[in-house]
Amino acid sequence: xxxxxxxxxxxxxxxxxxxxxxxxxxxxxxxxxxxxxxxxxxxxxxxxxxxxxxxxxxxxxxxxxxxxxxxxxxxxxxxxxxxxxxxxxxxxxxxxxxxxxxxxxxxxxxxxxxxxxxxxxxxxxxxxxxxxxxxxxxxxxxxxxxxxxxxxxxxxxxxxxxxxxxxxxxxxxxxxxxxxxxxxxxxxxxxxxxxxxxxxxxxxxxxxxxxxxxxxxxxxxxxxxxxxxxxxxxxxxxxxxxxxxxx
Amino acid sequence: xxxxxxxxxxxxxxxxxxxxxxxxxxxxxxxxxxxxxxxxxxxxxxxxxxxxxxxxxxxxxxxxxxxxxxxxxxxxxxxxxxxxxxxxxxxxxxxxxxxxxxxxxxxxxxxxxxxxxxxxxxxxxxxxxxxxxxxxxxxxxxxxxxxxxxxxxxxxxxxxxxxxxxxxxxxxxxxxxxxxxxxxxxxxxxxxxxxxxxxxxxxxxxxxxxxxxxxxxxxxxxxxxxxxxxxxxxxxxxxxxxxxxxx
DNA sequence: GCCCCTACGTGTCCTAGCGTACAGACGCCG
DNA sequence: CGGCGTCTGTACGCTAGGACACGTAGGGGC
Numbered sequence: 001x002x003x004x005x006x007x008x009x010x011x012x013x014x015x016x017x018x019x020x021x022x023x024x025x026x027x028x029x030x031x032x033x034x035x036x037x038x039x040x041x042x043x044x045x046x047x048x049x050x051x052x053x054x055x056x057x058x059x060x061x062x063x064x065x066x067x068x069x070x071x072x073x074x075x076x077x078x079x080x081x082x083x084x085x086x087x088x089x090x091x092x093x094x095x096x097x098x099x100x101x102x103x104x105x106x107x108x109x110x111x112x113x114x115x116x117x118x119x120x121x122x123x124x125x126x127x128x129x130x131x132x133x134x135x136x137x138x139x140x141x142x143x144x145x146x147x148x149x150x151x152x153x154x155x156x157x158x159x160x161x162x163x164x165x166x167x168x169x170x171x172x173x174x175x176x177x178x179x180x181x182x183x184x185x186x187x188x189x190x191x192x193x194x195x196x197x198x199x200x201x202x203x204x205x206x207x208x209x210x211x212x213x214x215x216x217x218x219x220x221x222x223x224x225x226x227x228x229x230x231x232x233x234x235x236x237x238x239x240x241x242x243x244x245x246x247x
Numbered sequence: 248x249x250x251x252x253x254x255x256x257x258x259x260x261x262x263x264x265x266x267x268x269x270x271x272x273x274x275x276x277x278x279x280x281x282x283x284x285x286x287x288x289x290x291x292x293x294x295x296x297x298x299x300x301x302x303x304x305x306x307x308x309x310x311x312x313x314x315x316x317x318x319x320x321x322x323x324x325x326x327x328x329x330x331x332x333x334x335x336x337x338x339x340x341x342x343x344x345x346x347x348x349x350x351x352x353x354x355x356x357x358x359x360x361x362x363x364x365x366x367x368x369x370x371x372x373x374x375x376x377x378x379x380x381x382x383x384x385x386x387x388x389x390x391x392x393x394x395x396x397x398x399x400x401x402x403x404x405x406x407x408x409x410x411x412x413x414x415x416x417x418x419x420x421x422x423x424x425x426x427x428x429x430x431x432x433x434x435x436x437x438x439x440x441x442x443x444x445x446x447x448x449x450x451x452x453x454x455x456x457x458x459x460x461x462x463x464x465x466x467x468x469x470x471x472x473x474x475x476x477x478x479x480x481x482x483x484x485x486x487x488x489x490x491x492x493x494x
Numbered sequence: 495g496c497c498c499c500t501a502c503g504t505g506t507c508c509t510a511g512c513g514t515a516c517a518g519a520c521g522c523c524g
Numbered sequence: 525c526g527g528c529g530t531c532t533g534t535a536c537g538c539t540a541g542g543a544c545a546c547g548t549a550g551g552g553g554c
Contacts, residue, residue, distance in 0.1 A: 061388035064467045069391045071384045086377040087370060088479050092471055093384055118365060123334060130333040133380060137318045137340055140387035141308035144316045144427045148511070171531065180391045182512060187532060203520055203531055220311045224339055232335050395541070418501060429542060434502060450501055450550055 005030060007104050009053035011077045011233070012124050014242035020119055021239065028104040033057070035169075039080055039095040046090065048105040049081035055101030056162050058178055061093050069143070069180025070155075072135040073098065075162030077229065082129050084108055085115045098178065099159070099169065127232050134228040138221045143180070146219040149189040151179055153218035156199070158225065160208055168206040175206075193217070252277060254351050256300035258324045258480070259371050261489035267367055268486065275351040280304070282416075286327055286342040293337065295352040296328035302348030303409050305425055308340050316390070316427025317402075319382040320345065322409030324476065329376050331355055332362045345425065346406070346416065374479050381475040385468045390427070393466040396436040398426055400465035403446070405472065407455055415453040422453075440464070 007028050008014040013021065029048075033055035040046050042062075050057065056075045062068040071093065074080050083091045114121045142151055155178065159168055172190060176183040190206070193199045198213035199206055208214065215222070254275050255261040260268065280286075280302035287293050289309075297304065303322045309315040318340065321327050330338040361368045389398055402425065406415055419437060423430040437453070440446045445460035446453055455461065462469070 059384075061384055063388060063392050065392070067392045069388050071387045082380075083377060085373070086380075087374045088377040088475075091377075091384075092381060092475055116365070118363070126332070127334045129376070129380075130330060130335040130338070133329075133333075133376075133383065134339060136380065136383045136387060137306075137308055140318045140383060140390055141310060141316050141427070143387055143390040145310050145312070145314045173531075180388070183531095184513095184533085185511065187534090188511095191533080201532095228335075228339055420501075430502085431504085431543095432541065434504085435541095438503080448502095 005053060005102055007051065007053070008239075008242035009076055010051040010079075010104065011238075012079055012128060013051055013104070014238045015120070015124055015233075015236045016239065017120055018239060018241075020114065020117075020121055024106065024110065024114060027110050028106055031103055031105050033097045033101055033103050035097055035100040037097040039097065040090075041094045042090075042092050044090060046081055046084055047108050049079055049084055049108070049111045050095075050103050050105045051079050052076050052101065052103040054164070055097055055103050056099035056159060057095050058098040059093050059095050060178070067180060068177060070178045071139050072132055073158055073162070074132075077162070077233075078128050078132065079125065081111075082125070082132065084111055085125055086129070098174075099163070124236065127236075131229045131232045135225050138225050142219060142221045146221065148179070148181055148185050149192060149217065150219040151181075151221075152186065152189045153193070153214045154222040155179060156206070156208065157211070157214055157218055157222045160211070161226070166208045168208075169204060170206055171204045252300060252349055254298065254300070255486075255489035256323055257298040257326075257351065258485075259326055259375060260298055260351070261485045262367070262371055262480075262483045263486065264367055265486060265488075267361065267364075271353065271357065271361060274357050275353055278350055278352050280344045280348055280350050282344055282347040284344040286344070287337075288341045289337075289339050291337060293328050293331055294355050296326055296331055296355070296358045297342075297350050297352045298326050299323050299348065299350040301411070302344055302350050303346035303406060304342050305345040306340050306342050307425070314427060315424060317425045318386050319379055320405055320409070321379075324409070324480075325375050325379065326372065328358075329372070329379065331358055332372055333376070345421075346410065371483065374483075378476045378479045382472050385472050389466060389468040393468065395426070395428055395432050396439060396464065397466040398428075398468075399433065399436045399440070400461045401469040402426060403453070403455065404458070404461055404465055404469045407458070408473070413455045415455075416451060417453055418451045 039050055039057060052074060053076050056073060057080050058070045059072045059074065060068050060070040080095050083089060115125060142154065160166065172186040173183050176186045190201060194201060196213060198210045199208050201207065286297055286304060299321060300323050303320060304327050305317045306319045306321065307315050307317040327342050330336060362372060389401065407413065419433040420430045423433045437448060441448060443460060445457045446455050448454065
């Protein structure tokens with residue numbers, strides 16, 4: 001039985017060959033990631049990259065007027081802090097913990113060192129970035145063309161896929177701020193989904209009862225993001241000693 | 248006097264050190280890029296990366312229902328085909344020539360070879376990708392929160408910045424499909440801008456008369472994208488022999 | 495110089511989602 | 525067990541933008 005928290009719960013880390021993983025392992029610092037924690041803000045200088053294991057992080061933009069919306073989410077399939085290795089150091093977006101959990105962080109210079117070796121880490125990070133770009137693109141198009149209810153379904157499914165259980169700990173207010181819509185809009189759409197029997201919720205908890213219902217109601221964007229993520233990481237193999245968890 | 252078309256008109260190519268540039272120069276194939284040309288489609292396998300010099304390319308998404316919207320534009324500041332070096336080979340988005348012009352293309356394997364050397368090309372491409380990500384993020388937020396008129400101004404300005412003149416050859420229909428809105432919406436907003444004296448247009452031509460007016464009407468997204476692009480490429484120096492054009 | 499295609503203008507109706515306001519209700523904490 | 529803060533429900537009017545429909549005019553091609 002593996003320990004309760006292991007870097008291998010993060011898919012990127014689990015896919016590193018033994019040699020690369022060993023080099024990094026002792027520098028991977030386990031961190032708790034409480035709800036609402038801000039990993040970085042628009043102007044700030046990042047010092048670490050974060051590899052979530054059970055936490056989910058939301059990347060989003062805040063407009064001048066204070067309105068905000070999520071452009072992508074990051075769970076145990078990815079890493080927060082791509083601007084470190086892309087070369088910009090900072091980004092104009094911010095990263096906030098959306099579902100409390102755990103993760104590992106790696107110091108900036110160590111990440112860069114490993115990235116610059118040009119091995120599997122280099123390859124994995126770029127692949128993952130490509131998947132992230134897809135997600136951002138899809139969000140842009142989705143924001144333009146799809147209904148609030150479709151977007152809510154998409155978002156619930158994407159979040160669900162990153163969770164071990166079928167229950168999200170999440171107020172409607174928070175969901176609304178993720179999607180960049182009014183809270184009342186979520187109340188209404190969530191009400192529809194509950195009446196349809198797809199979900200059930202109570203004060204800050206949303207349980208998914210019928211996944212297929214959400215999938216049918218969601219726009220194509222969910223499937224597109226999912227498919228692309230699978231495609232990009234399909235030829236990635238997990239380390240022998242990592243498979244027990246990472247699968 | 249430099250020749251009328253030169254790879255140095257593309258900022259990325261102009262920033263390559265002499266050695267790297269020389270390696271690629273003989274493989275850079277000049278291509279005409281006519282309006283509407285499709286550089287790649289969602290499923291397709293890309294064979295070349297394109298470095299626009301005078302053309303402008305639009306990256307966009309088409310939804311199942313046929314609605315589409317641009318997520319980012321690429322002019323002589325960048326390159327079309329980042330998925331080649333990011334490792335995915337394809338993307339679910341498509342790339343269409345939005346303003347006719349010229350460019351250079353480079354065969355896939357040669358690009359990869361140069362990228363994998365880990366020199367300036369590697370660095371420039373990743374930096375540029377980072378800027379592209381910013382643009383996509385901003386578009387996502389902008390689609391959600393800003394008015395059609397603001398978005399039109401943003402788009403006009405971004406396009407203008409990639410052009411030598413102050414006139415866009417562009418129908419309202421085409422602009423509408425870029426922004427993912429109805430043609431009538433563009434007619435109305437463009438009418439407002441014309442009445443305000445910021446632009447003047449006639450059948451497929453849009454002339455910008457008062458840039459500052461557009462800047463004042465546009466949302467912050469324009470400035471944000473611009474600023475980030477400048478920041479990311481600020482420490483990039485153009486080759487001596489390239490500066491006459493690339494500046 | 496004529497035609498006709500294509501681009502642009504306008505108008506009417508309709509709906510999704512916002513702003514605002516307030517009422518109920520869950521459940522934590524003392 | 526009672527109170528209050530935080531979540532959720534509902535209801536109003538309002539507006540931007542979509543769908544559709546048609547009229548008009550610029551200008552390239554012949």
